[in-house]
Amino acid sequence: xxxxxxxxxxxxxxxxxxxxxxxxxxxxxxxxxxxxxxxxxxxxxxxxxxxxxxxxxxxxxxxxxxxxxxxxxxxxxxxxxxxxxxxxxxxxxxxxxxxxxxxxxxxxxxxxxxxxxxxxxxxxxxxxxxxxxxxxxxxxxxxxxxxxxxxxxxxxxxxxxxxxxxxxxxxxxxxxxxxxxxxxxxxxxxxxxxxxxxxxxxxxxxxxxxxxxxxxxxxxxxxxxxxxxxxxxxxxxxxxxxxxxxxxxxxxxxxxxxxxxxxxxxxxxxxxxxxxxxxxxxxxxxxxxxxxxxxxxxxxxxxxxxxxxxxxxxxxxxxxxxxxxxxxxxxxxxxxxxxxxxxxxxxxxxxxxxxxxxxxxxxxxxxxxxxxxxxxxxxxxxx
Amino acid sequence: xxxxxxxxxxxxxxxxxxxxxxxxxxxxxxxxxxxxxxxxxxxxxxxxxxxxxxxxxxxxxxxxxxxxxxxxxxxxxxxxxxxxxxxxxxxxxxxxxxxxxxxxxxxxxxxxxxxxxxxxxxxxxxxxxxxxxxxxxxxxxxxxxxxxxxxxxxxxxxxxxxxxxxxxxxxxxxxxxxxxxxxxxxxxxxxxxxxxxxxxxxxxxxxxxxxxxxxxxxxxxxxxxxxxxxxxxxxxxxxxxxxxxxxxxxxxxxxxxxxxxxxxxxxxxxxxxxxxxxxxxxxxxxxxxxxxxxxxxxxxxxxxxxxxxxxxxxxxxxxxxxxxxxxxxxxxxxxxxxxxxxxxxxxxxxxxxxxxxxxxxxxxxxxxxxxxxxxxxxxxxxx
Numbered sequence: 001x002x003x004x005x006x007x008x009x010x011x012x013x014x015x016x017x018x019x020x021x022x023x024x025x026x027x028x029x030x031x032x033x034x035x036x037x038x039x040x041x042x043x044x045x046x047x048x049x050x051x052x053x054x055x056x057x058x059x060x061x062x063x064x065x066x067x068x069x070x071x072x073x074x075x076x077x078x079x080x081x082x083x084x085x086x087x088x089x090x091x092x093x094x095x096x097x098x099x100x101x102x103x104x105x106x107x108x109x110x111x112x113x114x115x116x117x118x119x120x121x122x123x124x125x126x127x128x129x130x131x132x133x134x135x136x137x138x139x140x141x142x143x144x145x146x147x148x149x150x151x152x153x154x155x156x157x158x159x160x161x162x163x164x165x166x167x168x169x170x171x172x173x174x175x176x177x178x179x180x181x182x183x184x185x186x187x188x189x190x191x192x193x194x195x196x197x198x199x200x201x202x203x204x205x206x207x208x209x210x211x212x213x214x215x216x217x218x219x220x221x222x223x224x225x226x227x228x229x230x231x232x233x234x235x236x237x238x239x240x241x242x243x244x245x246x247x248x249x250x251x252x253x254x255x256x257x258x259x260x261x262x263x264x265x266x267x268x269x270x271x272x273x274x275x276x277x278x279x280x281x282x283x284x285x286x287x288x289x290x291x292x293x294x295x296x297x298x299x300x301x302x303x304x305x306x307x308x309x310x311x312x313x314x315x316x317x318x319x320x321x322x323x324x325x326x327x328x329x330x331x332x333x334x335x336x337x338x339x340x341x342x343x344x345x346x347x348x349x350x351x352x353x354x355x356x357x358x359x360x361x362x363x364x365x366x367x368x369x370x371x372x373x374x375x376x377x378x379x380x381x382x383x
Numbered sequence: 384x385x386x387x388x389x390x391x392x393x394x395x396x397x398x399x400x401x402x403x404x405x406x407x408x409x410x411x412x413x414x415x416x417x418x419x420x421x422x423x424x425x426x427x428x429x430x431x432x433x434x435x436x437x438x439x440x441x442x443x444x445x446x447x448x449x450x451x452x453x454x455x456x457x458x459x460x461x462x463x464x465x466x467x468x469x470x471x472x473x474x475x476x477x478x479x480x481x482x483x484x485x486x487x488x489x490x491x492x493x494x495x496x497x498x499x500x501x502x503x504x505x506x507x508x509x510x511x512x513x514x515x516x517x518x519x520x521x522x523x524x525x526x527x528x529x530x531x532x533x534x535x536x537x538x539x540x541x542x543x544x545x546x547x548x549x550x551x552x553x554x555x556x557x558x559x560x561x562x563x564x565x566x567x568x569x570x571x572x573x574x575x576x577x578x579x580x581x582x583x584x585x586x587x588x589x590x591x592x593x594x595x596x597x598x599x600x601x602x603x604x605x606x607x608x609x610x611x612x613x614x615x616x617x618x619x620x621x622x623x624x625x626x627x628x629x630x631x632x633x634x635x636x637x638x639x640x641x642x643x644x645x646x647x648x649x650x651x652x653x654x655x656x657x658x659x660x661x662x663x664x665x666x667x668x669x670x671x672x673x674x675x676x677x678x679x680x681x682x683x684x685x686x687x688x689x690x691x692x693x694x695x696x697x698x699x700x701x702x703x704x705x706x707x708x709x710x711x712x713x714x715x716x717x718x719x720x721x722x723x724x725x726x727x728x729x730x731x732x733x734x735x736x737x738x739x740x741x742x743x744x745x746x747x748x749x750x751x752x753x754x755x756x757x758x759x760x761x762x763x764x765x766x
Contacts, residue, residue, distance in 0.1 A: 157640060161544025166661040168668070238672055248643070253657075253664040255650050257540060260631070260639040267638050274636075278549040281636040285551075288679035289621055296671035 004030050004273065005092055007117075009084060009108055010099035011035035012043040014204040015122045015148065015265060019097050020047060022270045026279065036087040036100070036108075039063065045070045055091055057083030084108045089115040095273065097148065098123040101206050102329050103322070103371055106130045110364070113137045120272035122148035124223040125329075129322045130367050131226035145227060146272040151220050152227055153268030154246035154259035159228070160276075162257070168250045170230060172220055173240040174299065177211035179342075180241060184303065190342045192335065203265075209332045213345050217299075218310020222321050225314055232314050237299045237307060244286065244294055261286050305346050309353060318360040319370035320353065326371045327352035330378035352377045387413050387656065388475055390500075392467060392491055393482035394418035395426040397587040398505045398531065398648060402480050403430060405653045409662065419470035419483070419491075422446065428453045438474055440466030467491045472498035478656065480531065481506040484589050485712050486705070486754055489513045493747070496520045503655035505531035507606040508712075512705045513750050514609035528610060529655040534603050535610055536651030537629035537642035542611070543659075545640070551633045553613060555603055556623040557682065560594035562725075563624060567686065573725045575718065586648075592715045596728050600682075601693020605704050608697055615697050620682045620690060627669065627677055644669050688729055692736060701743040702753035703736065709754040710735035713761035735760045 010016045023030040036057035037044040048056050048071040057078045058064050064079035078086050088096050088108035096112040097120040098105050105123030127134055138145050147153045151172045178197050179187055195212050196205055210216035221235050248258035261267055264283040301308045313320040331348035334340045352374050359366050393399045406413040419440035420427040431439050431454040440461045441447050447462035461469050471479050471491035478501040481492050488506030510517055521528050530536050534555045561580050562570055578595050593599035604618050631641035644650055647666040684691045696703040714731035717723045735757050742749050
């Protein structure tokens with residue numbers, strides 16, 4: 001049994017802490033090599049003392065100074081974008097879990113790929129922003145991109161032993177989020193707190209809002225396009241309130257392979273870490289008889305315009321998906337601050353997309369420029 | 384693309400005719416080498432003139448004489464058990480579809496295995512009666528046993544690219560058959576016609592009755608034990624009225640892989656014939672949104688005692704499963720003739736099992752003896 005050395009970008013977030021939970025159950029199989037966090041220095045110090053990585057990175061120089069003498073003696077402290085890249089690439093890790101939030105994940109992921117490390121991809125914005133660069137680099141370097149998102153992990157598991165050319169379509173399921181059963185009229189005055197109460201999954205604030213707007217499913221569609229190399233016509237979405245069927249593949253022969261289970265991110269996280277092996281997990285067994293019923297219904301592209309935007313941006317290609325994602329990041333941040341209403345998230349995205357002049361096959365610089373432009377435009381938006 | 388030469392045992396039955404339907408769609412991939420039928424000589428003549436096999440076999444000498452000058456000039460006509468074995472083994476077929484009904488499938492299947500032919504196994508009684516002989520022979524001869532039953536095909540598909548040792552359990556789904564929602568009291572006076580009306584699958588008479596008594600699921604449990612080499616504790620059954628989830632595997636990490644689709648036997652038949660490829664099939668695409676709801680409930684071992692008998696016989700091993708199957712074959716035939724009531728099928732099986740003196744690791748002869756004894760005992764049974 002080969003010891004896997006792991007670097008975790010975003011160790012204090014929801015995916016990061018669950019990754020450490022998985023790792024802590026298999027001390028013989030994993031060793032934490034590096035950890036990067038943003039602002040939650042207290043938790044990072046705690047994690048560093050428990051897992052004793054060789055390197056930790058925090059968001060700012062101030063935080064780095066603040067924690068320097070509270071981490072183990074053998075742990076180097078770095079910070080900022082260069083720190084994140086060092087945690088991703090400049091160490092002995094075999095596998096990098098990219099669980100930072102937002103498009104800041106792109107650069108360190110590219111750096112980790114260039115360094116030949118396996119990627120456990122939990123930052124979907126990486127592929128949304130720079131899909132053609134990331135997949136090209138991974139192919140060139142012979143690096144595996146192992147999905148951590150439950151939907152993509154599901155598709156990835158369904159494709160075990162199967163041929164991509166036999167796929168008729170893949171279908172990503174969507175719980176519908178915290179506001180699934182509300183009309184658009186009822187959505188006008190929802191609060192941040194209401195939006196943060198997801199019925200099935202325990203996730204970070206940004207992803208929870210993205211689930212309610214269906215932006216999250218849109219980002220996943222774009223991510224799936226890059227991850228599995230499928231045209232958008234072969235990617236479909238379906239509302240499934242119980243989040244038990246995590247996604248499925250229909251093959252040419254009309255046989256459908258689905259991955260199911262209780263909604264718990266530790267399963268896809270562990271699978272990415274142990275792939276192709278499967279080890280015992282602490283997650284409860286799926287009891288379909290106890291659940292009794294599973295429901296499915298068509299995605300409503302009018303009720304959830306953001307999923308429509310995502311398909312449109314995906315099909316348009318170039319910098320459109322970068323802008324879709326960046327505008328959304330700002331819109332969500334503004335909603336969480338109480339600056340705009342829930343439905344204004346859609347208006348921000350739509351207005352920024354309308355004004356963007358697309359660049360095809362953008363370079364990393366052009367992606368960063370489009371990203372910055374979209375953030376500015378989304379910040380300036382007045383409904 | 385390699386042309387596969389196919390022999391079909393039971394070509395005029397439900398699986399046989401659907402196999403020919405699949406084959407007729409891919410004339411470049413398949414050629415029918417041999418066909419065997421029982422009593423339906425008219426249909427066999429029609430099939431022989433359409434597919435022009437080198438060999439056909441019928442149940443009796445009389446039928447063979449009757450059809451001799453109505454099949455193509457190049458088609459040899461044989462009959463009886465030796466004819467069935469010739470159709471299974473003594474020809475140029477690469478793959479043999481074993482779709483005869485009942486335990487008569489055992490000998491030709493063993494002969495086909497010894498002749499090195501891939502087996503598309505549609506006769507579950509083969510493994511139920513002689514599981515240890517068949518699996519031993521297949522292993523020794525390096526022959527693949529490809530399941531055709533929808534449940535076993537489902538499990539087989541779910542295991543693509545996976546490791547048997549990572550299985551926690553497999554779960555076979557059961558529609559519950561034509562009498563799923565009736566109480567035992569209501570079952571006392573059901574007619575043959577009512578029993579033959581299966582809600583989801585189009586199947587032969589014997590299998591349809593076996594579905595209503597849950598004997599079919601019991602035979603499938605025993606078949607799964609041999610096919611996947613799993614102990615009975617790792618095999619579970621679940622009622623799923625819609626027959627959309629055809630079966631599933633739970634792995635150690637609590638990830639579940641399920642195979643789904645519209646209930647149409649042409650999908651698993653085609654998969655066995657084209658494995659590991661998947662080709663376009665004429666079956667409609669699964670539309671979960673249109674279905675809306677899938678239901679699941681616990682198997683009721685009191686309501687359906689035959690599934691309990693099957694697990695008990697499977698765990699006891701030896702000739703017990705042979706006797707379970709043979710007693711059932713006679714009981715079903717007696718029910719279809721109007722000789723006994725629907726619920727008496729269970730009584731026949733139970734009484735024959737109670738009186739059987741088990742032989743462990745039986746030889747083919749001992750299996751045949753136990754089978755003959757059980758048939759006699761089941762025929763003699765008076766409620």
